[in-house]
Amino acid sequence: MKLFKYTVIALSLTLASCGKSFLEVEPIGQLGKEQLFSDLNGMRDALVGSYNLTSRFFQSQYGIYGDLRGDDVQRITNGTQNYMLTDYNYTFDEEDGTGGTLAIWSTGYEAINNINNIINSAETVRKSLNGRSDDFNSYMGQSHVLRGLLFFALANVYAQHYTYTADGSHPGIPIPTVTPLPSERVPRASMKDTYAQIIADLEQGITFLENSTAKTKIYASADASRALLSRIYLYMGRYEDVIKYSSLILNDGKYKLVNAEDYKNMFISDSQFSDFNSIKSEVIWQLNLNIRSSNFMSSFYSDRVAFLAYPSDNFLDLLATDDIRKSMFELQSSPERYMSLKNGKYSTTSDLNWPVNFKVIRSAELYLNRAEAYFHTQQYNLAIEDLKTIRARALGKNTADIIVEYSTPNELLE
CATH class of the missing domain: 1.25.40.390 (Serine Threonine Protein Phosphatase 5, Tetratricopeptide repeat)
Structure with missing residues (x-):
């Protein structure tokens, strides 16, 4: 998307002894609001x-x-x-x-x-x-x-x-x-x-x-709005509405989770820089920019030379060794710190083609929103099914192979 600017140009005005007062004249080159x-x-x-x-x-x-x-x-x-x-x-x-x-x-x-x-x-x-x-x-x-x-x-x-x-x-x-x-x-x-x-x-x-019909996923859509309502109602504790709006999107089948092999590409594939139709199925809405700046998330987290933040050990310990989400972190050698690739690019991609994008909402979040809403409405088996869907993708397995064990509802929530 090209940066759109309105530039106010200051021009010298030659005053004449007749005609409208210069105070009533719109400045040349300025596009008035009306x-x-x-x-x-x-x-x-x-x-x-x-x-x-x-x-x-x-x-x-x-x-x-x-x-x-x-x-x-x-x-x-x-x-x-x-x-x-x-x-x-x-x-x-x-x-x-x-x-x-x-x-x-x-x-x-x-x-x-x-x-x-x-x-x-x-x-x-x-x-x-x-x-x-x-x-x-x-x-x-x-x-x-x-x-x-x-x-x-x-x-x-x-x-x-x-x-x-x-x-x-x-x-x-x-x-x-x-x-x-x-x-x-x-x-x-x-x-x-x-x-x-x-x-x-x-x-x-x-x-x-x-x-x-939304032109591409870089524009707001009715589906994006419904997905956001799922998040908002979760914050409000209106769990039946969370289930309603999450299900409207998930049951449609348009926003299928990407497989484990495509997970990293969803974030850093450079094709989405210019071919917006290549944005992965899981993404409901993302915001794109063409130009990366030093104060953007991309530079802050994912500049191989000068990144300023890295995941804590406590966070990394939450991910199993074979969790596909660990592929989003790349170990740097001097000093040894993991750099996030979520806002990054492949090393072979030039900075000019850096896919600067912000995933506003994905279908993965809706599974988690709905799972939490199912939990709060005591529909524990349905909550487990949504959790299994997310966990199966993370581990590259079939949902039938995922086992969720818990002894109390609070343990399930945690």
Whole structure:
């Protein structure tokens, strides 16, 4: 996807003694908001920019933040690169531009503001469709799904989890659906209202995209929205809805798990850099960028020369020796550390063809979501079947060969 930019060009104006005042003249070369969003072409171009902003958001600080705040990752601290080091050390400096706290907030809402402009142009654009209602529905649907996804991501960082209070009345995040004025202070909504907006956006996305065929898996789709609802309802503890939305996707059969031999390729095959139809069946939605940056997940985890984080021993110990997921880590010799390949490339692939992508959601997650929902609704045998499906792929075996043993429900959950 090409980076879409609007450039404001400052030009010298020769003032004449007659005509309109220069204060009333639109600057030459500047595309005004009303002009940009006057037709479908402007809506389309702004959507391209929104995808770029969203992709950069997920593949930069946000994509790294959760790992650094947990115990699955060790941050290399003996070098000169201090990118997100404060997050790893649980310190905060409001003037520190290398940390994630400020960057996630600003880049997330930058993308949301762009998307709000698209959604709020609907009535104007609707007047000039000229038979292109399918395109209009597609652009609107994708915009709603993107906004719901971004609100959800920001809530994960800046608010307590949904069930922190019984009724979700604790503070959530600001949920502007209209781009606020520079001086406007948008208050936080409750977590209940935050999630209500997220769900409304995703459901609206399904409505617009229901009869639209996604061009490729790098675009939001009705299926992607349903899959995200599976995740969101799991966070809310609405387990019957988790089962419903997970099953809608899994029972369709379009998003089959890749086999063990194809697992690594799903992440780092360079064909997906340009041939989006080569994206593996398991992927429901992924975000692609053409250009890798030093502050992206790809460089942070998977640059063979300068990676900054590696999996902890505790994390690696969770994986059996023959688990295919261990193939996603490559041992480096000096010093001996495992580098993650999940955001990397094959050594024979040039940096220019590095497949920079973020897997928003895969069918593998839906099996796990549904298994947890089955557990919480005391459907233990069904939970085991979903777990066996995931474990069989990880070990390269048939599901019939997988045995799940437990003596208590809590042991099964663990």
